[in-house]
Amino acid sequence: MTQLLSETARTQGIDYFLLSFTDLFGIQRAKLVPTSAIDAMADGQAGFAGFAAWLDLTPADPDVFAQPDRERLYQLPWQPELGWMPADLIQANGDPLEQTPRWVLKRVLAQAEAMGLRAKTGVECEFMLFSPEEWAVSDPRDQQAKPCYDQQSLMRRFSVIRDICDGMQKLGWNPYQNDHEDANGQFEMNWLFDDALVTADRHAFFKYMVKSIAEQQGYRATFMPKPFPHLTGNGCHTHISLWDPSGTTNLFTDATGELGLSKLAYHFIAGVLHHAPALCALTNPTVNSYRRLNAPVTLSGATWSPSTISYSGNNRTHTIRIPDGGRFELRLADASANPYLLTAGLIAAGLDGIQQQRDPGPRSDNNTYTAPTANAPILPGSLHEALDNLAQSSVLRTALGDPFVNAYLKLKRQQWQEFSHQITPWERETTLDC
Structure with a gap:
């Protein structure tokens, strides 16, 4: 069974997580999530208005959600109470937002x-x-x-x-x-x-x-x-x-x-x-x-x-x-x-x-x-x-x-x-x- 991120956080002394995705212009976008909420957010509940980043979406489009890669937890060496995780963007139905760079790779x-x-x-x-x-x-x-x-x-x-x-x-x-x-x-x-x-x-x-x-x-x-x-x-x-x-x-x-x-x-x-x-x-x-x-x-x-x-x-x-x-x-x-x-x-x-x-x-x-x-x-x-x-x-x-x-x-x-x-x-x- 995969260990919950909250348990990993308690073991490693992580208080907050940066759930980060890279948009089409290479700008990193993130939400700062407290460890108390990380398990729910890591299941794809961290929502973003896609138009606010460099993505081909409009203000009328529904939110997209960041799904972090659990194998890529980087504890910040210069600020160890923080963990950074690269995320893939998914749509409300669970399908990938295929225009995003990490999905393309x-x-x-x-x-x-x-x-x-x-x-x-x-x-x-x-x-x-x-x-x-x-x-x-x-x-x-x-x-x-x-x-x-x-x-x-x-x-x-x-x-x-x-x-x-x-x-x-x-x-x-x-x-x-x-x-x-x-x-x-x-x-x-x-x-x-x-x-x-x-x-x-x-x-x-x-x-x-x-x-x-x-x-x-x-x-x-x-x-x-x-x-x-x-x-x-x-x-x-x-x-x-x-x-x-x-x-x-x-x-x-x-x-x-x-x-x-x-x-x-x-x-x-x-x-x-x-x-x-x-x-x-x-x-x-x-x-x-x-x-x-x-x-x-x-x-x-x-x-x-x-x-x-x-x-x-x-x-x-x-x-x-x-x-x-x-x-x-x-x-x-x-x-x-x-x-x-x-x-x-x-x-x-x-x-x-x-x-x-x-x-x-x-x-x-x-x-x-x-x-x-x-x-x-x-x-x-x-x-x-x-x-x-x-x-x-x-x-x-x-x-x-x-x-x-x-x-x-x-x-x-x-x-x-x-x-x-x-x-x-x-x-x-x-x-x-x-």
Whole structure:
């Protein structure tokens, strides 16, 4: 018999639960539930007005309900009287609200399971620490042109990084390294890969944890893709491999294959490359995302983001990097990506590559920043373009489902229109005297 959450709470000293879901724009929405009421609320009684979040619903629609995943209780390391649980949204009749991101990922994982495949992922989610009330890096001494791995800048923010890393250790995530990244005020923290849904839930919680601990210490953490035009943006490099149903045999591994990858892996890579223009709508989901892609050279000398739809070996200038056997890294996504939609889109594209036996062609080992890959397609230049590509993708529509694709396109196009109506300072400066 499954232990009641109230009993778990008494054992672990939890007084309140955050029942949290992630909406279409990646915003986490929650209700704070006292332990005395958690058993009833956990059975799907925590109601939300869906229109109040970024979902394609109206004020006339009935409530939707958060059903937390009982296997994903994260006791907040920095506030242990609180427990956080990712939830799926269900309708009053018990059916899933299929447009919601966590349901979309579960839908795609079921498709992989039907093919005898189990996806495992890991993410490298970069973020910056700002001063709380200013549009500025929090550390005024962090000014080097090449600040990546800088020991002094890293250690001046040791208390923040330590508390986040300690939190991951308490949660059993097996963190293994932390560093100062290529932009001033930018950091990256790595933990061990796991099943795709586990990683997506941890990714969602990681963003919450980073922001919360930063706030506690007087800073503001941001996952914005490109806060400053002259600095490297915040990426979310994603590593993926496919395994057998038991999760014991890595099906991407082939010691005799090129760079240690199997034919299955190369079919998967081909699918990702084929669908990259549409995939961008999920991996790079904001207007600001396209300041990071196809960007001019930064202060450090490199953007570390791709511009061409191409793949390579251990070469960080392409959309896909193969660092060693048994996995590959998608360098396309940025830190604003919805943890669930990023993973769902990546897997859906790759599965199509397997089903269609797609061929990625020969890899490109050039430095795309100095010698662009000949005849390689260019990534979309705007959110508008990426959304159009998603709208035209019958494969991703089938894999992700009409309820999601329709809702996502509707709301994201509204966001693009809102952006398009803005008059920027640059426009005023360059055209006022025309």
